Amino acid sequence: MLMKKNRAVIGLTLIAGSLLLLQGCSNKVAYQDATEVETTTIDFGSTDLQQIAAKMVDSLLTFPPIVEVTRERRPVMFVDKIKNKTTEHIDTESITDTITTRLLRSGKFRFIDMTKVADVREQLAFQNRGGMVNRNTAAQIGRQIGAEYMMYGNLSSIVKKSSDVKDVYYKFTLKVMHLESGIIEWSDEKEIRKTREKSLFGR
Amino acid sequence: MKNHHGLIRLLAPLLLVSILSGCSTSGIEAIGKPDDADLAKQLLIHNDALAKKITISEMRSRKVGGLLEVNLTLTNLTSRDKTLAYRFSWFDADGFEVEAETDAWTPLNLHGAQSVSVRGVAPNDSVKSYRLNVKGQ
Numbered sequence: 001m002l003m004k005k006n007r008a009v010i011g012l013t014l015i016a017g018s019l020l021l022l023q024g025c026s027n028k029v030a031y032q033d034a035t036e037v038e039t040t041t042i043d044f045g046s047t048d049l050q051q052i053a054a055k056m057v058d059s060l061l062t063f064p065p066i067v068e069v070t071r072e073r074r075p076v077m078f079v080d081k082i083k084n085k086t087t088e089h090i091d092t093e094s095i096t097d098t099i100t101t102r103l104l105r106s107g108k109f110r111f112i113d114m115t116k117v118a119d120v121r122e123q124l125a126f127q128n129r130g131g132m133v134n135r136n137t138a139a140q141i142g143r144q145i146g147a148e149y150m151m152y153g154n155l156s157s158i159v160k161k162s163s164d165v166k167d168v169y170y171k172f173t174l175k176v177m178h179l180e181s182g183i184i185e186w187s188d189e190k191e192i193r194k195t196r197e198k199s200l201f202g203r
Numbered sequence: 204m205k206n207h208h209g210l211i212r213l214l215a216p217l218l219l220v221s222i223l224s225g226c227s228t229s230g231i232e233a234i235g236k237p238d239d240a241d242l243a244k245q246l247l248i249h250n251d252a253l254a255k256k257i258t259i260s261e262m263r264s265r266k267v268g269g270l271l272e273v274n275l276t277l278t279n280l281t282s283r284d285k286t287l288a289y290r291f292s293w294f295d296a297d298g299f300e301v302e303a304e305t306d307a308w309t310p311l312n313l314h315g316a317q318s319v320s321v322r323g324v325a326p327n328d329s330v331k332s333y334r335l336n337v338k339g340q
Contacts, residue, residue: 033308034304034307035290035304035306035307035308036307036308037288037308037309037310037340046307047307047308047309047310050307050309051307051309051310054306054307054309057324058322058323058324061267061268061270061324062267062268062270062272062324066268067267067268070268071268102305102326105302105326105327106270106326106327107327107328108268
């Protein structure tokens with residue numbers, strides 16, 4: 001009776017063991033939280049982007065002169081490129097997209113999109129000169145609102161390496177300039193430092 | 204019977220590891236409703252082990268340009284460095300989450316016995332209350 005029981009236990013253990021082994025071989029796809037801290041590699045990642053955007057938006061929205069300007073109206077801003085001065089390929093437009101979206105959704109700023117000027121011109125020309133659109137409903141040319149502020153910045157990095165440690169320092173600088181006067185109304189920086197150490201059983 | 208004991212001995216560490224890893228995802232929660240005197244500051248502990256090492260204090264809030272700005276202090280009660288992550292969530296007067304999934308988990312390194320202020324600004328002026336989640340990494 002005891003022997004039988006033991007055999008059953010051994011059998012079950014073997015099955016469980018082989019299942020574990022099989023699981024190790026198969027590919028597994030799973031959805032993850034997009035807001036989770038991501039440390040897959042030391043390269044620029046989603047957590048860096050989210051940290052930069054959060055700091056910049058919070059800083060701009062609470063800066064006293066900007067609070068004063070946005071109290072009664074929603075100034076119009078345009079976003080220039082963020083210069084990527086790092087050695088990595090980083091989509092800086094993605095960072096400004098996040099910042100723009102948050103500022104817009106805060107209800108404090110409005111934006112114009114310089115990447116769509118050609119498309120808008122084509123559409124306005126079609127409406128006004130194509131002869132197919134009712135003149136009363138055609139959007140008029142020359143009635144767009146000019147931007148009051150320009151947003152621009154830099155992303156730079158310092159990378160240091162020794163035989164078993166890699167250290168990366170990112171600095172993101174963002175500025176807002178009043179276009180007419182050329183005065184910089186606001187500026188802030190976000191610093192991020194990451195290190196990667198080779199573990200004893202490193203890959 | 205001896206074999207059973209052996210098996211249990213073999214599996215026990217595995218079970219313990221899975222229980223421990225289950226704990227690391229929960230943490231401490233600070234809930235603030237500045238307009239409500241009774242519920243202005245609340246602290247919820249989902250992870251006793253973490254709550255013995257980390258504490259949240261000095262929950263302050265103010266309005267800046269109509270936006271709720273909050274400032275909380277995180278203190279490391281141990282002498283060892285701790286790696287944490289925190290995230291803010293924002294709610295309107297009816298308790299609906301505002302701009303859900305906008306704020307991301309932010310990593311934070313706390314040295315032994317160090318206190319750090321974490322600051323959050325509401326995404327827009329409809330926000331009336333907030334929640335700060337802190338968890339170990």
